[in-house]
Every structure is written in C-alpha cells, then in structure tokens.
Amino acid sequence: MKRISRRIVLLGSAAAATASLVPTAVTRVLAQGTSGDPIVIGHQCELTGWDSATGFWRDKAATGLVDWLNANGGIAGRPVKLVTVDTKSDVDTGVNQLRHLLIQEKVDFVIGAEISSIALASNTIANENRTLYMTMSSSEATTGKGAAVPYQFRMTTNSAATAAGAAQKYVESIGKRWATFFADIKWGQSERDWWQKGVAAAGGEVGRAIALPVDAPDLLPFIAQIDRSADGIFIPVLNALQAIQLLRSSGYDQQVVLAGLSFSLFDYRELGAMGDGVFGIETAPVALKDSASGEMAEIYKALGIDDEGIHTASGKAAGTSMIMGIAQSLGFVKANVEASGWKVKDDTAALIRHAETVETYARGPLFPLGNVIVRPQDHQAFMDIYLLKIASGTVGKYAVAPKESTIYPAEVDLTKG
Amino acid sequence: MSFGAFRALNDVSLDVGHGEIRAIIGPNGAGKTTFVNIVSGIFKPTSGRVTLEGRDITTLSPQRRARLGLARTFQITSLFKGMTVSEHLQLAVRDADADGETRRELLEQMGLATFADREVDTLSHGDQRILEMAMAMVLKPKFLLLDEPTAGMSIAETDRMIRLIIERLRGRIGVIIIEHDMNVVTQTSDKVTVLAAGAVAASGLPQDVLRDPHVKEIYLGSAANH
Amino acid sequence: MRDRVGIVTALGVLTVLCAIAPLVGEFWSGVLARCVSWMFLAISFSLAYSYANIPSVAQATVFGAGAYAAVWATSLVGGNMILIMTAGAAAGALIALVFGALLLKMSHSGAAIGTIISAVTFSMLGNAAVAYTGGTDGLPMPAQAFHLLGMPFAVGPNIGMLLLGSAVLAALLVAFWLFSGTRTWRVVRAVQQNAMRAQVLGYNAAGYRLAVFAVSGCVAGLGGALYALISRHVAIEVVSLSMSLKSILWAAVGGVTSIYGGPIGVLAVQLASELLLRWTVRVDLIIGLMLIAVALWMPRGVMGLRRPRSSQQSQ
Numbered sequence: 022m023k024r025i026s027r028r029i030v031l032l033g034s035a036a037a038a039t040a041s042l043v044p045t046a047v048t049r050v051l052a053q054g055t056s057g058d059p060i061v062i063g064h065q066c067e068l069t070g071w072d073s074a075t076g077f078w079r080d081k082a083a084t085g086l087v088d089w090l091n092a093n094g095g096i097a098g099r100p101v102k103l104v105t106v107d108t109k110s111d112v113d114t115g116v117n118q119l120r121h122l123l124i125q126e127k128v129d130f131v132i133g134a135e136i137s138s139i140a141l142a143s144n145t146i147a148n149e150n151r152t153l154y155m156t157m158s159s160s161e162a163t164t165g166k167g168a169a170v171p172y173q174f175r176m177t178t179n180s181a182a183t184a185a186g187a188a189q190k191y192v193e194s195i196g197k198r199w200a201t202f203f204a205d206i207k208w209g210q211s212e213r214d215w216w217q218k219g220v221a222a223a224g225g226e227v228g229r230a231i232a233l234p235v236d237a238p239d240l241l242p243f244i245a246q247i248d249r250s251a252d253g254i255f256i257p258v259l260n261a262l263q264a265i266q267l268l269r270s271s272g273y274d275q276q277v278v279l280a281g282l283s284f285s286l287f288d289y290r291e292l293g294a295m296g297d298g299v300f301g302i303e304t305a306p307v308a309l310k311d312s313a314s315g316e317m318a319e320i321y322k323a324l325g326i327d328d329e330g331i332h333t334a335s336g337k338a339a340g341t342s343m344i345m346g347i348a349q350s351l352g353f354v355k356a357n358v359e360a361s362g363w364k365v366k367d368d369t370a371a372l373i374r375h376a377e378t379v380e381t382y383a384r385g386p387l388f389p390l391g392n393v394i395v396r397p398q399d400h401q402a403f404m405d406i407y408l409l410k411i412a413s414g415t416v417g418k419y420a421v422a423p424k425e426s427t428i429y430p431a432e433v434d435l436t437k438g
Numbered sequence: 439m440s441f442g443a444f445r446a447l448n449d450v451s452l453d454v455g456h457g458e459i460r461a462i463i464g465p466n467g468a469g470k471t472t473f474v475n476i477v478s479g480i481f482k483p484t485s486g487r488v489t490l491e492g493r494d495i496t497t498l499s500p501q502r503r504a505r506l507g508l509a510r511t512f513q514i515t516s517l518f519k520g521m522t523v524s525e526h527l528q529l530a531v532r533d534a535d536a537d538g539e540t541r542r543e544l545l546e547q548m549g550l551a552t553f554a555d556r557e558v559d560t561l562s563h564g565d566q567r568i569l570e571m572a573m574a575m576v577l578k579p580k581f582l583l584l585d586e587p588t589a590g591m592s593i594a595e596t597d598r599m600i601r602l603i604i605e606r607l608r609g610r611i612g613v614i615i616i617e618h619d620m621n622v623v624t625q626t627s628d629k630v631t632v633l634a635a636g637a638v639a640a641s642g643l644p645q646d647v648l649r650d651p652h653v654k655e656i657y658l659g660s661a662a663n664h
Numbered sequence: 665m666r667d668r669v670g671i672v673t674a675l676g677v678l679t680v681l682c683a684i685a686p687l688v689g690e691f692w693s694g695v696l697a698r699c700v701s702w703m704f705l706a707i708s709f710s711l712a713y714s715y716a717n718i719p720s721v722a723q724a725t726v727f728g729a730g731a732y733a734a735v736w737a738t739s740l741v742g743g744n745m746i747l748i749m750t751a752g753a754a755a756g757a758l759i760a761l762v763f764g765a766l767l768l769k770m771s772h773s774g775a776a777i778g779t780i781i782s783a784v785t786f787s788m789l790g791n792a793a794v795a796y797t798g799g800t801d802g803l804p805m806p807a808q809a810f811h812l813l814g815m816p817f818a819v820g821p822n823i824g825m826l827l828l829g830s831a832v833l834a835a836l837l838v839a840f841w842l843f844s845g846t847r848t849w850r851v852v853r854a855v856q857q858n859a860m861r862a863q864v865l866g867y868n869a870a871g872y873r874l875a876v877f878a879v880s881g882c883v884a885g886l887g888g889a890l891y892a893l894i895s896r897h898v899a900i901e902v903v904s905l906s907m908s909l910k911s912i913l914w915a916a917v918g919g920v921t922s923i924y925g926g927p928i929g930v931l932a933v934q935l936a937s938e939l940l941l942r943w944t945v946r947v948d949l950i951i952g953l954m955l956i957a958v959a960l961w962m963p964r965g966v967m968g969l970r971r972p973r974s975s976q977q978s979q
C-alpha cells in the first residue's frame with residue numbers, strides 16, 4: 022500500500038515508543054540438512070511508524086518462513102540468513118537502511134518495503150547494486166512506466182489487479198450502482214480509477230466519487246455527500262474503521278467494500294457488529310477452512326496462527342495478504358535460485374533472465390493457494406484474489422476472482438534490452 | 439485615537455512651529471506616548487491628521503516619516519544589544535557614505551566619544567539616554583519627538599540633558615518633549631500643553647500653565663511637586 | 665560582528681566530513697551527503713527564526729519546493745546541475761516570498777501558526793496534485809546525463825555529491841560570514857531586535873524581514889535541489905510538517921541563534937539516529953530524551969557552549 026497521513030505519522034512515533042524492543046537485525050541460521058554458505062536475504066520492513074501494523078505481519082512471516090525454510094532443506098541445500106531492518110515508515114530512513122543492507126550487509130536478495138514512496142526510491146538503488154529487489158508495495162506504479170526496473174519483481178498483487186478482479190465479482194453479486202469514497206492521495210485516486218474501470222467493464226456504473234482530503238478533521242460532511250441510492254460503496258480510505266462506523270451511524274446500510282489488502286491494516290474484529298456487510302479484497306482468506314490448503318495449514322503452523330486465523334502470541338487476526346506476499350517472494354527466490362543454478366550474487370542477472378522464462382509457479386509450500394503467474398514484461402505476478410465478507414463477527418470467503426480476471430495491460434517491457 | 443472602545447486621545451490638536459520647543463505634561467496614562475506614537479506613525483489615528491511642514495503625512499509609514507525628517511526617542515531605552523555606540527550612530531545615519539567626521543564630532547559634543555567602541559549594554563543609563571538623543575540628532579531632523587528623555591536619570595544627568603536640549607535644539611528645529619520633571623520643562627520649553635485623560639486641559643507659557651490651579655489639581659501628589 | 669569561531673567551526677566540520685568520506689566507505693558517504701543537504705534546511709530555519717523573526721514551521725515545505733523544482737527542471741532542461749540547483753534555489757526563494765508576504769501581516773505567534781497552516785496546505789496540495797508531485801508515491805529524478813561545468817557528474821548518495829554539497833555549503837557560509845560584517849547586515853540585526861526602533865530610524869522593517877526570509881527560502885530550496893540529486897526520488901514526505909520539525913530540532917541542537925550551528929546539529933542528530941537504529945527501534949524516544957537534555961542544559965545548542973563573548977554570541 023500506499024499512503025501517508027499526518028495523523029498516522031504522529032501515531033507512528035507513539036507506536037515506535039511502545040513497540041517491544043525488537044532488535045533491528047534479526048539473524049537466524051538454523052541449518053538442518055543444509056550446508057554451505059548461507060544465502061543472505063535482507064528484509065526492508067516497516068517495523069515501526071505509521072505502517073507498522075502491516076509491517077508486523079511481514080516481519081512475522083519473513084522470520085517464521087525463513088526458519089521453516091532452514092528446517093526444510095533451505096534454498097538449494099544452503100541455509101538462509103535473514104537480516105531485517107526498520108524503515109520507520111519513513112522514506113529517508115528506508116532508503117538508508119536499504120543501502121545498509123546492500124553495501125554493509127552485502128545481502129544477496131532483498132524483500133522490499135511496502136510503502137510505495139520507499140519502494141520506488143529503493144528499487145533504483147537495488148537495481149544499480151544489481152541486487153534482486155522483491156517489492157512489497159501494492160502501488161501499481163511500482164511496476165509501471167518510469168519505475169519498473171530489471172532487478173525488481175513483485176510477487177504480491179497491486180491496486181490495479183485487485184480492483185480489476187474484484188469489481189467484476191462485486192458488480193455481479195451486489196449490484197450495478199456504486200459510490201466511491203476515497204482518500205484524496207495517490208493511492209486512493211488510483212484505487213478509485215481502477216475500480217471505476219473494473220465496474221464499467223462489468224457493466225456497472227460508479228456515481229460521483231467523493232474525495233476525502235488527507236487532513237480532514239471530520240469525515241461526516243464528506244460522508245453525507247455519498248449517493249444514498251447506490252447498491253454498494255467502495256471505500257479506499259486510510260481510516261476504514263472510522264469511515265465504516267460513520268457510514269453505519271449515518272444510515273448507510275449498503276454493502277461496503279474495502280480497498281485491497283485492508284485487512285492487514287487492522288483487526289476486522291474491531292468493527293464489531295458494524296462489520297456485517299463489509300467486504301474485503303485479499304490474496305488469502307483468514308480461516309483455514311476457507312482455503313482448504315494443506316500448504317497454508319503448514320504456514321499457519323510455522324507462524325503460530327490457529328485454524329481460525331488468530332495469531333496465538335499476539336491475539337491478532339492474521340494479515341494474510343502480507344503473509345502471502347512474503348511467502349511467494351521467498352518462493353520465487355527459492356525456485357529461481359534452484360532452477361538457474363545461482364551460486365553467488367554475480368549470478369543474479371542470469372537468475373532474472375531465467376525467471377523471465379518462467380510463466381507459472383505451481384502450487385507448493387510457498388505458493389499455498391495455487392498457481393501464480395508472473396508476467397515477464399513488468400515482472401508482476403497475478404494470483405487468485407479472495408473476496409472476503411464479514412458476517413456475524415467472523416470473516417469468511419465470499420468469492421474468488423480468478424487470477425486471469427485481475428490481469429491488466431503492462432506498461433513496460435523489461436525483456437527487451 | 440481609540441483602542442477598542444477606549445478613547446485614549448480625544449480631539450487633541452497641537453501646532454508646533456519651526457524652532458519651537460513644546461512640552462507636553464500630564465499624569466500617567468494621559469495619552470502622551472500615544473500622541474507621540476501617532477505623530478511618528480507607529481499608531482494609525484482613528485481620525486485626524488498629521489502634517490509636517492504643511493505636508494499631510496497621516497498615511498505614511500514610520501520609516502517614510504523618518505526619512506522626511508521626523509525623529510523620535512522612546513520613553514523606554516531602545517538600543518540594540520551587542521552593538522557599539524558608533525555602530526548605533528552609523529545605523530542612525532543610514533547613508534553609507536555619510537560623513538564619519540560629523541559623527542565623531544557629535545559623539546564628542548555629547549560626551550560619548552570615549553565610549554565609541556563600547557557595546558551599549560555596558561553604558562550607564564544616562565549615557566544610554568544621551569545616545570538615544572544622539573541617534574535622533576545625527577540625521578539633523580526637521581522635527582524631533584522626545585518621550586521623557588530624562589526618565590530615570592540622576593540630577594547631574596538631567597542637567598546634562600537640559601544643556602543638550604538648550605544648546606543643540608532650541609531655536610533650530612521643532613521639538614515636542616514629554617516631561618514629568620517641571621524643572622526640565624521650565625528650562626527648555628517655549629510653550630506647555632497639559633494632557634489629562636486624553637484631552638488638552640491647558641496650554642500656554644510655562645510660567646502661566648504651571649501656576650494654573652486647575653493644572654496643580656491634576657498633578658496633586660504626582661511627579662510635578664519635587 | 666563577524667563570528668570567526670562560528671565560521672571556522674562550520675568549515676572545519678565540513679572539511680572533516682569530506683576528508684573522512686573516502687575512509688568510511690560508500691554507505692557512510694551517502695549518509696553524509698544527505699546530511700549535508702539537510703544542513704541547508706537547518707541553516708534556513710535559523711535564518712528565518714533568528715534574523716527574520718519568523719519561527720517558521722514551513723521550512724521543509726520550501727525545501728520540498730526546491731526538491732520538486734529540481735526534478736521538474738531536470739525533465740525540462742536535462743542534466744545541467746548548475747541550472748537544476750538554480751531552479752531549486754529560485755523556487756525556494758519564490759515560495760518564501762509568498763509565504764513571507766502573508767506571514768508579515770500576522771503577529772509573531774500568528775506567524776508561527778501561519779507557517780503551520782502553510783505547511784499543511786502545501787502538503788495537501790502536493791498530495792492532490794499527483795500529476796506534478798507523484799503524490800505519496802513520489803517523483804523519481806529523471807535519468808539524465810548529469811553534468812557540472814561541462815564535466816559528467818554521477819548523482820546519487822555518493823562521495824561526489826557529498827563533496828559538491830559541502831563545497832556549495834562552504835561557499836554559502838563564507839558568503840554569509842563576509843556579509844555579516846556589512847552595514848546592511850547590521851540593519852537586519854537591528855530590525856530583528858526591535859523593528860519599531862529601526863522603523864523610526866527610517867528602515868523598512870517589513871522589507872528587511874521579507875528579504876531575509878526569502879534568502880532563507882533560497883537556502884532551503886538549494887538544499888532541496890541537492891537532496892533531489894542525492895536521493896533521485898522526491899516524496900511528499902519531504903514537504904511534511906514532521907520534516908520541518910526535524911529541521912527545528914537540528915537547529916536547536918546546533919544553536920538556533922547561529923547559522924553556523926546547523927551543520928553540527930544535523931550531524932549530531934542524524935548520526936545518532938543512524939547508529940541507534942542498529943540497536944533499537946526506540947530511536948525516536950532516545951532522540952526525544954536527548955532533545956530534552958539539550959533544552960535543559962544547552963539551551964543555546966552546541967554553538968552556545970562558547971565563552972560568552974557578547975558580540976560573538978549575538979552574532
């Protein structure tokens with residue numbers, strides 16, 4: 022994702038102060054059935070600051086899954102060492118920390134930041150350093166014109182893909198008339214535009230889209246402008262919790278669709294009774310029964326998440342899209358290291374050339390929910406999108422938008438030159 | 439002149455001729471400083487006009503008035519910390535090429551020459567007030583407003599100030615001097631105007647005005663009878 | 665009135681930075697290069713605060729304007745770095761002139777609040793004007809063949825940019841030092857101490873304050889342009905209020921009444937953060953405590969630690 026808000030920035034420093042004392046460099050070498058020099062993966066993560074809610078899940082996933090990898094043969098038989106740094110959700114710190122990973126830690130691969138400004142400022146630097154950068158940003162611009170670079174792949178989804186896939190499903194099931202209430206920043210605007218396209222393509226229509234300025238102290242006057250006759254309301258806003266509460270208390274009883282990956286930002290159970298009729302767009306369901314995947318069960322076990330999708334240690338509902346993004350990024354590295362015969366960092370160019378020939382990553386331990394396809398032109402992955410619905414206090418699978426429905430035109434072609 | 443609903447000055451009209459020294463006296467809060475502030479352009483009057491040599495300067499900024507030859511001093515010493523005496527005079531002259539000779543002369547005449555390179559913070563109160571005068575005089579103004587120039591001075595310092603005014607200002611330019619010290623008033627002024635509660639209570643020659651029982655009543659128990 | 669100790673200290677700090685750069689390696693050279701660009705921001709705050717009497721919480725906005733102007737200039741005119749830096753400085757001065765003209769109509773505390781409003785407004789404008797600023801994604805510096813005085817120049821977080829930034833900053837500080845001995849500067853200080861007094865001496869106090877504020881904007885804008893050349897990406901965060909607060913912090917640590925304190929303040933705070941980040945995520949907390957300590961025991965910052973020779977102090 023996305024965005025920045027003054028409110029969130031301030032909250033971020035408070036969060037930084039209260040966060041438990043996590044050492045910034047987490048190093049784990051749990052060699053079991055592995056041998057040789059470790060493959061070093063750097064993780065540029067929002068451990069603190071305004072985006073630390075999603076960073077929490079990426080950090081948990083990366084540490085847990087690297088442990089799991091090391092216990093299960095590592096990558097190409099070699100152990101994996103993870104070095105995690107904190108971006109503090111701040112672009113200057115994030116870039117500095119990436120340079121620390123590249124220059125001082127000399128990592129082999131990087132799993133990148135989620136905040137788009139950090140990801141965009143970082144991928145050029147990783148590219149110059151000839152280090153593969155697995156971006157976690159979900160701004161479609163990251164793999165678009167002027168930003169896509171050869172050493173970057175994205176194994177998670179993005180705004181364009183989620184809106185394209187989800188709009189079709191929701192128009193079919195909820196209705197044709199839509200209202201949009203969006204955060205007036207780059208992320209909200211692009212969600213709005215892609216949603217509009219998706220709804221139109223599915224034969225529906227979006228009425229007036231209401232912009233919410235970043236620093237609006239009061240949402241109510243903006244909410245009051247939303248078309249009451251719409252069948253559904255799409256809300257790519259920063260403070261979804263508050264927006265839903267206000268919508269409900271102002272008498273809007275329509276179905277509400279949150280922007281892609283919102284369930285990693287907050288625990289859906291905080292919505293309480295108002296959560297009923299709220300939909301999300303994620304890359305994985307929350308409860309295990311909704312995925313019916315042995316591989317997902319294995320990941321939940323490795324990360325200490327119960328069958329209902331609750332992380333035992335923290336008591337939080339899992340941010341599954343973040344976990345999927347990390348799993349698939351590690352899966353991509355593992356598959357291509359092993360298939361291309363990668364040994365040292367100089368082999369990364371060959372690894373990328375090889376990766377551009379791989380169209381499909383078959384379902385497996387790190388691709389737990391089915392095949393994932395990667396478009397060689399912009400290095401963007403496409404996967405099934407899970408439409409989730411909250412009903413009677415729990416979130417369940419509502420529908421699945423197949424990966425094919427999420428594909429949108431590529432803006433660049435990295436395979437040429 | 440009103441501050442909100444409060445009328446600080448009401449229908450006060452003063453005409454001070456070239457070469458005349460006019461004293462304004464009156465109890466604290468009478469509106470004397472307010473009057474100086476209006477004339478020098480710090481306050482914009484609610485109504486009324488200010489003219490200098492027949493030219494209407496009511497709407498001009500303080501700096502424009504200063505450049506037209508209207509100088510003033512402040513009741514509370516207002517010098518610049520960290521600057522020396524001669525730097526103050528250079529500031530006051532404004533013109534970069536102004537004659538350094540004149541400045542040195544002035545310092546000597548005003549008894550400040552030995553302090554020329556001292557920072558003003560180290561000067562005695564009396565010397566600081568004299569410097570304020572020097573800053574106002576160095577530009578050879580056409581009109582000078584002195585707001586309690588002897589405030590806080592010792593008797594000797596006050597005498598020095600009186601001599602300065604008599605020798606260097608009397609008969610040369612128009613001066614308005616706000617003063618509490620009747621000794622200063624009688625020695626320096628051609629005419630006296632008494633302000634009380636924002637209005638002119640009396641006006642005339644010093645000896646007449648100071649003998650006026652009405653004026654004595656205004657001043658009863660106040661600074662006048664020392 | 666010239667502060668010899670100040671200028672020597674500041675130039676000494678810059679010289680040491682440049683001298684150690686080859687020894688500390690690529691990573692730290694990049695960190696230091698970015699620090700040098702921020703020194704301009706810290707200095708611009710000191711100028712605005714101490715000499716224009718405007719406690720400006722909008723300096724990062726001006727810095728950001730310089731950074732964006734540098735990116736726009738690059739896409740328009742290509743990689744001529746002199747032009748790019750000029751564009752940044754001009755944009756900074758222009759924004760500061762507009763802000764300043766409005767702020768001077770307000771009282772002192774009104775002006776402080778006015779700068780907050782300006783900062784927030786520009787932040788929102790920047791967020792909304794995605795086509796020009798890239799919004800929250802930010803704007804990449806177009807890839808260009810950059811050149812300085814006809815020589816090819818590699819931009820980015822590298823030693824070359826550290827040297828360039830330091831050289832520009834040193835030139836600026838020396839120019840300021842020379843200027844601080846002039847009559848004009850004496851008037852600036854008089855206006856800053858007592859505007860009304862200066863006015864009745866015939867000086868246009870508002871005009872002087874506006875000019876100083878515009879110069880402070882010019883300095884911030886130039887720093888912004890260097891920042892853009894070093895980062896090669898400008899995000900809307902650069903324009904944010906929290907960035908402005910950082911600049912105040914740097915200035916406070918260095919000594920807000922001396923423009924020579926800025927470089928020391930930036931280095932003390934940023935290097936401490938950078939090192940602390942290796943050990944703990946509670947960096948902000950520790951920096952916060954450090955600030956409280958500075959406020960309590962070093963109210964005039966590092967530059968205030970010198971023996972109180974009054975003419976130097978007030979400089």
Ligand SMILES: Nc1ncnc2c1ncn2[C@@H]1O[C@H](COP(=O)(O)OP(=O)(O)O)[C@@H](O)[C@H]1O
Pocket residue numbers: 441446464465466467468469470471472473
């Ligand atoms: N800026 C101001 N705002 C409000 N009231 C003022 C202001 N300046 C002066 N006054 C009021 O105007 C009256 C006259 O003040 P002033 O001219 O200073 O008296 P003085 O004759 O002692 O010099 C006083 O009551 C004072 O409180």
Ligand SMILES: [Mg+2]
Pocket residue numbers: 470471472513
């Ligand atoms: Mg008075």
